[in-house]
């Protein structure tokens with residue numbers, strides 16, 4: 091169960107090697123989390139992520155999970171929930187893609203969309219249903235500022251996050267009053283392996299700062315969290331910039 | 342964590358049904374439930390039995406996520422919640438069955454509130470044996486948490502005055518349980534986890550009037566306070582101190598002590614002697630449903646505490662006060678728990694034994710240093726421990742304080758206090774808890790192993806389960 095501060099005792103991370111996901115898990119394990127499920131594509135990285143959390147004292151289990159295989163989600167996730175309550179699900183998988191490359195190869199672009207959006211729709215609904223049956227729990231969804239307004243430089247990724255964001259908001263409304271809390275997290279540029287080698291955007295943050303914001307959002311039962319917090323203001327300004335001007339902005 | 346999570350049934354769970362809206366008030370519906378602190382809400386089917394038979398049926402009917410009894414929800418944390426399962430709202434079982442006006446014994450349903458008992462019993466010259474800081478608790482909740490009052494040093498906990506109770510257990514049987522048995526000692530303070538108390542027979546305390554004769558004095562700091570509480574300990578039936586935890590430096594732990602007795606008839610002014618047993622509590626306004634976060638900042642709470650301390654007389658004896666004014670000052674403001682806003686609040690209450698005064702000082706120092714915006718905290722000296730396996734009191738000092746749950750770093754801070762308390766052989770109060778680290782529970786409650794063993798025998802399928810029991814593996 092969660093405590094008075096929204097800290098979970100059991101955590102399921104979808105995208106078990108995600109740097110943001112693991113930074114969050116580490117923070118929560120330092121507080122109350124004792125059981126962590128890492129769901130992801132089997133790899134040495136997944137195993138070492140599990141070992142890392144074990145060293146912090148958590149009881150960690152890994153499960154094979156592929157966002158691109160929605161037909162398998164029911165079975166995989168069903169097994170996790172059958173083992174006991176999950177207090178928090180962190181939907182952390184995602185791919186950035188390579189915009190220039192993907193524009194030329196539509197099938198590669200489709201993979202971005204399928205991972206970030208379709209995969210999240212299927213696993214998100216399944217987790218939401220299971221949480222609802224428990225009568226409690228948080229579903230934390232890693233969206234992105236990129237979904238807030240389309241940008242020339244990354245609109246394939248951005249549109250998949252826009253879809254995910256809208257989906258998660260709606261799910262939050264659907265689950266209102268069911269004991270399940272849905273929190274949409276919108277980080278800006280985060281220094282992780284996803285962005286390695288890219289030019290940093292302004293207001294860049296770290297996985298641990300995102301984790302910190304998630305912990306605070308849990309405590310307040312927030313529905314939307316921006317990281318860093320000023321992005322809320324920045325983006326609401328940018329949203330109103332006329333398109334001809336926006337196109338020329340170096341954002 | 343409990344293992345009896347409902348397996349995920351594919352078709353049902355892929356599309357969450359829209360949240361239920363309450364059309365027929367008689368229907369059992371899933372509703373969000375929290376404790377008095379309004380933290381960690383969870384959803385359960387609220388069932389309101391009106392007869393013992395309906396209660397038996399409800400326990401039979403409950404699904405794989407079990408059920409738990411709930412009284413008036415005055416426990417601060419998650420004791421009377423059961424996520425995904427059923428919660429038995431016991432307030433529908435509200436009959437006072439028999440009163441022995443000669444011998445001072447009442448038999449009543451578990452959903453009867455202490456407020457109601459006072460209304461019924463005071464005119465007959467009887468008072469409840471133990472009352473907490475609010476009258477709005479049920480008899481079932483009083484037994485479930487084995488509550489204590491300002492008279493603990495004289496009278497012990499509530500269950501010491503229970504002559505027998507009817508307990509509905511997991512097998513659907515209704516058993517008569519009397520003191521001195523294992524089942525009684527597991528149920529007193531057992532947080533509803535041994536079964537549902539349906540009714541109880543309670544021994545009452547005789548009074549001549551419904552007024553209190555109250556002595557008040559100020560203590561300048563914590564040590565002054567402790568010596569005053571120790572010196573005058575047994576002279577008065579009721580005693581408690583309110584500490585200003587925001588005071589710092591030399592004033593750390595400054596407090597106002599109040600002690601009282603039920604006023605004898607001849608202490609009343611002549612006019613009041615005509616109707617000495619009148620009981621007419623007044624209610625004030627209640628805060629609106631929505632309160633902005635952070636209303637209770639350090640400055641405002643600090644100011645409140647200051648005014649309140651200055652207003653108290655340095656020393657006054659024999660002041661006449663009403664029962665609500667003396668015992669239940671907060672009951673005058675319905676829903677006062679809303680003032681803490683959306684994040685809710687945490688009440689931290691612990692006890693440490695005599696000889697562990699240093700631990701108490703350490704906690705007070707830390708809270709005062711941390712500048713927690715805590716309204717008046719309550720310090721009391723407990724008498725002998727009580728027989729309940731999970732009963733909270735032990736001979737020593739108990740301190741209770743409220744803190745807004747939204748305060749950054751509060752979780753870690755309170756974990757630190759837990760450690761001080763556990764190292765001193767003390768414990769925190771489960772009826773107030775919403776955040777204890779489960780590992781500390783066995784250290785704090787040596788009776789826990791026996792409690793778990795009895796539960797395993799009595800309730801092998803885990804019919805009785807609460808968010809508290811899941812969180813702490815009770």
Ligand SMILES: Cc1cc2nc3c(=O)[nH]c(=O)nc-3n(C[C@H](O)[C@H](O)[C@H](O)COP(=O)(O)OP(=O)(O)OC[C@H]3O[C@@H](n4cnc5c(N)ncnc54)[C@H](O)[C@@H]3O)c2cc1C
Nearest residue numbers: 412413414415416473474479481482485488489532533538
């Ligand atoms: C302002 C305030 C002041 C307080 N002061 C004190 C104090 O001075 N001393 C003190 O000891 N406590 C105090 N409390 C705590 C309160 O007395 C306890 O939490 C009490 O248990 C609340 O009773 P309730 O009827 O509201 O029960 P709930 O809060 O609804 O339930 C509390 C527990 O009792 C169990 N329970 C309820 N009914 C039954 C039943 N019929 N059968 C079996 N189990 C049942 C529940 O399962 C749960 O575990 C205070 C609370 C408030 C809000």
Ligand SMILES: NC(=O)c1ccc[n+]([C@@H]2O[C@H](COP(=O)([O-])OP(=O)(O)OC[C@H]3O[C@@H](n4cnc5c(N)ncnc54)[C@H](OP(=O)(O)O)[C@@H]3O)[C@@H](O)[C@H]2O)c1
Nearest residue numbers: 105107108109110131156157183184232234279280282284
């Ligand atoms: N980094 C940023 O700047 C930033 C900004 C805003 C939002 N976000 C979002 O935050 C989330 C986490 O990002 P991060 O920074 O932690 O990046 P990361 O370390 O690269 O993590 C991405 C995760 O997604 C997993 N994944 C990718 N495709 C998958 C698939 N088909 N099935 C299962 N798992 C798959 C990866 O697993 P493998 O190990 O199997 O590849 C990895 O665990 C993502 O949703 C991302 O979009 C990131």
